[in-house]
Amino acid sequence: GQQANSLHTRAAGSVSGLHIFHKEGDHEDLAPQLVPLDYTTCPDVKVPYELIGSMPELKDNPFRQRIAQVFSEDGDGHMTLDNFLDMFSVMSEMAPRDLKAYYAFKIYDFNNDDYICAWDLEQTVTKLTRGELSAEEVSLVCEKVLDEADGDHDGRLSLEDFQNMILRAPDFLSTFHIRI
Amino acid sequence: MSESSGSALQPGRPSRQPAVHPENLSLDSSCFSSPPVNFLQELPSYRSIARRRTTVHSRDKQSGTLLKPTDSYSSQLEDRIAENLSSHSLRNYALNISEKRRLRDIQETQMKYLSEWDQWKRYSSKSWKRFLEKAREMTTHLELWREDIRSIEGKFGTGIQSYFSFLRFLVLLNLVIFLIIFMLVLLPVLLTKYKITNSSFVLIPFKDMDKQCTVYPVSSSGLIYFYSYIIDLLSGTGFLEETSLFYGHYTIDGVKFQNFTYDLPLAYLLSTIASLALSLLWIVKRSGLNQRLATEMGQHELYNMAYFWSPHETYRIENLRSVEGFKINLIRSEEHFQSYCNKIFAGWDFCITNRSMADLKHSSLRYELRADLEEERMRQKIAERTSEETIRIYSLRLFLNCIVLAVLGACFYAIYVATVFSQEHMKKEIDKMVFGENLFILYLPSIVITLANFITPMIFAKIIRYEDYSPGFEIRLTILRCVFMRLATICVLVFTLGSKITSCDDDTCDLCGYNQKLYPCWETQVGQEMYKLMIFDFIIILAVTLFVDFPRKLLVTYCSSCKLIQCWGQQEFAIPDNVLGIVYGQTICWIGAFFSPLLPAIATLKFIIIFYVKEWSLLYTCRPSPRPFRASNSNFFFLLVLLIGLCLAIIPLTISISRIPSSKACGPFTNFNTTWEVIPKTVSTFPSSLQSFIHGVTSEAFAVPFFMIICLIMFYFIALAGAHKRVVIQLREQLSLESRDKCYLIQKLTEAQRDMRN
Numbered sequence: 001g002q003q004a005n006s007l008h009t010r011a012a013g014s015v016s017g018l019h020i021f022h023k024e025g026d027h028e029d030l031a032p033q034l035v036p037l038d039y040t041t042c043p044d045v046k047v048p049y050e051l052i053g054s055m056p057e058l059k060d061n062p063f064r065q066r067i068a069q070v071f072s073e074d075g076d077g078h079m080t081l082d083n084f085l086d087m088f089s090v091m092s093e094m095a096p097r098d099l100k101a102y103y104a105f106k107i108y109d110f111n112n113d114d115y116i117c118a119w120d121l122e123q124t125v126t127k128l129t130r131g132e133l134s135a136e137e138v139s140l141v142c143e144k145v146l147d148e149a150d151g152d153h154d155g156r157l158s159l160e161d162f163q164n165m166i167l168r169a170p171d172f173l174s175t176f177h178i179r180i
Numbered sequence: 181m182s183e184s185s186g187s188a189l190q191p192g193r194p195s196r197q198p199a200v201h202p203e204n205l206s207l208d209s210s211c212f213s214s215p216p217v218n219f220l221q222e223l224p225s226y227r228s229i230a231r232r233r234t235t236v237h238s239r240d241k242q243s244g245t246l247l248k249p250t251d252s253y254s255s256q257l258e259d260r261i262a263e264n265l266s267s268h269s270l271r272n273y274a275l276n277i278s279e280k281r282r283l284r285d286i287q288e289t290q291m292k293y294l295s296e297w298d299q300w301k302r303y304s305s306k307s308w309k310r311f312l313e314k315a316r317e318m319t320t321h322l323e324l325w326r327e328d329i330r331s332i333e334g335k336f337g338t339g340i341q342s343y344f345s346f347l348r349f350l351v352l353l354n355l356v357i358f359l360i361i362f363m364l365v366l367l368p369v370l371l372t373k374y375k376i377t378n379s380s381f382v383l384i385p386f387k388d389m390d391k392q393c394t395v396y397p398v399s400s401s402g403l404i405y406f407y408s409y410i411i412d413l414l415s416g417t418g419f420l421e422e423t424s425l426f427y428g429h430y431t432i433d434g435v436k437f438q439n440f441t442y443d444l445p446l447a448y449l450l451s452t453i454a455s456l457a458l459s460l461l462w463i464v465k466r467s468g469l470n471q472r473l474a475t476e477m478g479q480h481e482l483y484n485m486a487y488f489w490s491p492h493e494t495y496r497i498e499n500l501r502s503v504e505g506f507k508i509n510l511i512r513s514e515e516h517f518q519s520y521c522n523k524i525f526a527g528w529d530f531c532i533t534n535r536s537m538a539d540l541k542h543s544s545l546r547y548e549l550r551a552d553l554e555e556e557r558m559r560q561k562i563a564e565r566t567s568e569e570t571i572r573i574y575s576l577r578l579f580l581n582c583i584v585l586a587v588l589g590a591c592f593y594a595i596y597v598a599t600v601f602s603q604e605h606m607k608k609e610i611d612k613m614v615f616g617e618n619l620f621i622l623y624l625p626s627i628v629i630t631l632a633n634f635i636t637p638m639i640f641a642k643i644i645r646y647e648d649y650s651p652g653f654e655i656r657l658t659i660l661r662c663v664f665m666r667l668a669t670i671c672v673l674v675f676t677l678g679s680k681i682t683s684c685d686d687d688t689c690d691l692c693g694y695n696q697k698l699y700p701c702w703e704t705q706v707g708q709e710m711y712k713l714m715i716f717d718f719i720i721i722l723a724v725t726l727f728v729d730f731p732r733k734l735l736v737t738y739c740s741s742c743k744l745i746q747c748w749g750q751q752e753f754a755i756p757d758n759v760l761g762i763v764y765g766q767t768i769c770w771i772g773a774f775f776s777p778l779l780p781a782i783a784t785l786k787f788i789i790i791f792y793v794k795e796w797s798l799l800y801t802c803r804p805s806p807r808p809f810r811a812s813n814s815n816f817f818f819l820l821v822l823l824i825g826l827c828l829a830i831i832p833l834t835i836s837i838s839r840i841p842s843s844k845a846c847g848p849f850t851n852f853n854t855t856w857e858v859i860p861k862t863v864s865t866f867p868s869s870l871q872s873f874i875h876g877v878t879s880e881a882f883a884v885p886f887f888m889i890i891c892l893i894m895f896y897f898i899a900l901a902g903a904h905k906r907v908v909i910q911l912r913e914q915l916s917l918e919s920r921d922k923c924y925l926i927q928k929l930t931e932a933q934r935d936m937r938n
Contacts (some may be wrong), residue, residue, distance in 0.1 A: 035459075044788075045664035055487060069333065082277045089277075108705050124524055129546045141549055144520040151912065152919035165715065167520050172526040 047084070049077030057178050062127040063107055070106045091178040100176050101166040105159050116143050117156040223922075324348055328721055328795060333539060336753070336798065339814055343755050344791065346818045350766055353462060357455040357773065357781040364451040365777055366444050368435040382441060384398040384851060392693035396428075396700045396845035404861065406767035414715055416708040416776075418559035421674045424713070425778045428846035445848040445858045452774045452833070459770065467819040523548055551651055558650040577647050587639055589664060591632040592672045597630040599676040601697075623707070628714035629669045633764075637662045637757070637904050658843070659756050663821050667765050667828045670713070674771060674832040677706055682840060693841030703775045706836070708832045710772030710779065717765055718786050725797045733801035753802040758794065762787065763825045770829035774837070 049068050058064040068077040069134055071087040079087070089095065090103050097116070110120045121142040125133065149165040157165075166172050275283070278283040291299055320326070325348055333341035372379045412418030422429060435442040527545050532538050565573070577809045602624040620627075640661050644654050681702045684695045699705055729751045739745050838856040842849035863874055876882060 056533050058533055060535060062528065062542075086276050108525065115361050121524070125549075128524065128528060128542070129549065130542050131547065132542075132546055137550070137553060140553060141520060141524070142557075144552075145524055148518050148521050151915055153916035154923075155917060162525075165518060166525065168518050169522045169526045171522060175529045175531075177530055 044080065046078040046080050049079075051079065052079060053086075062130070066107045066110065066159055068104060075112070088178065091176070093177050093179075094178075097166065097173055098163065100173070101163045102159070104166070104172075104176055105162045108162075114157040116162060118146065120156075121145055194930070202242070204216065214889055225338055248553070262414075287929075306897070309918050324351070325791070330797065332795065333531070335534075339755060340798065341532060342818065343758055344812045346815070347760065347762060347787060347791050348796070349466065349763060351791070353783040354769060354787065356458065357769075358778075358784060360455050360458065361451045361777050361780060362771065364447045364454075365430070367445070368444065369424070369430065369432065372435050377437065379435050379437045379442075379544070381432045382436050383431075384433045389445075393696055393844035394850075395696075411618055411622070414712070416711040421704060421708070425776055426704040426707045428701045429779075430777075430848045431846050431849055431850065433851060436543050443682055445852070447860055448777075448848050449837070449855060449858050451777075452837075455773060455780070456770065456830060456833075460823075463819050463823055463826065467823075468815055511606070519552055520549075523552070555650045555652055573648055582644060584640065584661060587636060588668070591636060591665065591669065594632065594674050595625060595628050595669055595672050598671055599625045600680065601675070602682055614869070623712060623716055625673055625715050629673070630716070630720055632669060633662075633666050636665050640665075657758075659817075662756070662760060663763075665825060666760050667767055667825050670764070670767055670771065671707065671828055673713075674706070674836075677709060677833070677841060678836065682705075692844055694843065696843070699843070701842075701843050703836075703843060703847055707772060707775030708780070711776055711782075712767055713768050714765065714772065714779065714786065715781060717761075717768070720777055721790060722760065722793060725793050727800075729797050729801040750803040751797075751801055753798055755814070759821065763818075763821050766822065766828050767825035770826060771832060774833055873897045 017076070049072075052058065052068050054065050055062050058067065061067070065077065067087065068079060069075050070089075071083045072079045073083060075120070090099055105116065108120060108124055109116050110123045122138055125138050126143050129138075146155065146157070149162060152158065153162045291302065294302075305732055325344075329341055329344050329348070368379070371377045372381055404713045408418060412420055416425065418930065420426070424430075430448065523545060527548075529541060532541055602621055605621045637658070640658050644658050647654075649657065681694050681699050682689065684697075689695060694702055732748070732751055735742075735745050736748070736750050765783065765786065769779055772779040816926050826908050836855075837852055841853055844850050849858065852858055852861070863871060864872070
């Protein structure tokens, strides 16, 4: 929240040249009792997933759990300040397309096997439509996606397939960003 | 792998291995269990990707995908990054913040070992980059209505936001057009009129003309009723007719300054041509964003495939990169090219922050996916049609298109009749008529046009249901028909006026070239018609918002018991209709800018007011439509419609500038036969070498070969684009074969290793 913003500006001031994509915004503090005001001693504070998942920017996002898992250190959704900054840095407007595509790939890879397989796709589609498409429709959609994007025809999307596909998706940059 | 590849390969379509095919399960799992993964990462091709991508130079700033290194390679990658400090900022790397901090510390310690020159270079490049970023941020702050549009985007999605950015673009375009006209035409006149500079008007009477042509009866101000002021304001007659609003005010041949004479007729014509050319260039440039993206995609596709091939083939493929034939095809097929991937991976808008928008987004995604599946089913159905069904469908479509043409013809005829009626009765004693009848006759063409534009979309929507097209094509065809209808009505109006101006009962037209009895100053009168159209359009938009949308919303909110009203529901913000409305307004502005120089300024004000009215209406009376309008396509669609409007506006302008004789009683072109004659007269004052050059360039001997060469170049590019498409398909097939070969070889290798161990 705002504390992270102010901490960041202080940190950025002292650690010059470290560019973090960031835009100022006013916010209510996320967890004032957990986050200490002084970060110079780098304390090990983790914000639990429940708080992150209830942030106004993320609470309606069907992929919030995956986002938190991808950016957290241990993959469990609890984030330190660095993870938090990382997340907003990647999700901001100014992050380059390839960086976003890389993290998007990790977010959509539900089973963390470095490939987006058909099961991952089914999970994605179900989360996007809140389970209101029939199973047959979901599998048809997944098949179509693999048809379109699977370059090496192995039945799942590798990172290269995904990045090639993202290059041709003109909406990606405008939708894959969180405004704070 | 080899067994399945033998059985399933069809020509032109490589078979895809499903991940859990029962026969291949053992092969797949052995292919990708832990030892082969290391193999994959040790392959030279993988390493060259990693190396090439980390050292890619900024030909395009966003190229070069950067992988998060796996454990065995992280230190190597970081070393490589630490080596190549010069070109890249750390931000492009997919490492987390602590690692970036460490690398930056390494960078800074390494900096000490560089010479002073290198240090200064790096420092200056960093501060230059920072300055550019700050400048870019500042310029985005200067954007008009930035906050409003962003909040609309957040609440209603990118489709509606694109409508508002389009409206903002039109405001800016009209402002710039008005500035051009102001600088070229208005400024000298105002400077002389208000005696700011020491200049005077130059008036040259034309000697050989019949006196009759120069008679311009000013409307007599007898007994002035109060409402005549209002009528004058709304129709541009009376006191407005002689103001600088209309063409007739500028009856000046030049403005004499101290050192030179400013040629006002030439400036007047050039301001029109310049504003049209600027509009064309700006629209094409703005829609060219899509083209640039498509080129980038084309280049990346070839580039990413290049590493599979030998150096010789890589070189050949690199050469193909430079040709840009991809653009057109990619744009046209972009919509179907990757529609499912776009919806799944770029469909959810991560900016959404409230519950209702999220619900809406879920339902719109569901709707879109279902519509796409429906379209797929439709495509299969079409493919399975028998020949008699095809014949039946085509004859039905022909019949329905004839009905569409008949409807269009009926509307055009109605507009023609209304214009003729209005023009004839305007000449009668209009002061003696009742107020309402007065206004009705003045506005009759506008009223008929608006009614036609209201009824015909409903007719078209009904007709297209019988034509049995796929849903996406239905929408596009209906919109195109409505666009054509809307914009052609203006042309019909202008042509009707033109025909009335150049037709006379007896042979009096030969005297001055036009009907000077009824239209002593015909340009002003055409300008008045355009002015009336614009005002009426503005009034209708305001009236519909105030008197239809707002009460509808009140009814729906407070009359929750009435089932009928709840069924009707709140107004949906229909993007195509609104876009057509503002394109219609812009077309009127373009046509009218020649006859009424202040019209672009009025259009700017009108669009500004419409922006706020529409924003207010959107926020308070509309509910978002469940049928989404994708932003990427919609920008291109809006600009395409605008381009159609521009082309349709240029036609009547060229005819009136070059064919119809300019009026001799008013305006800057009294001394010329037609408006266009200014240019040949000016050219004849140039030095003779320049003259002969210009005559050579504009003669037929030059124009015909030039046209043929341009056609040949166009055909060349189209053929090249087709060839590239085929190359891309072939390369894709080869890519999949190569990856299958790789898996097969790795599997064999692991089997051999296992046998060796046993």
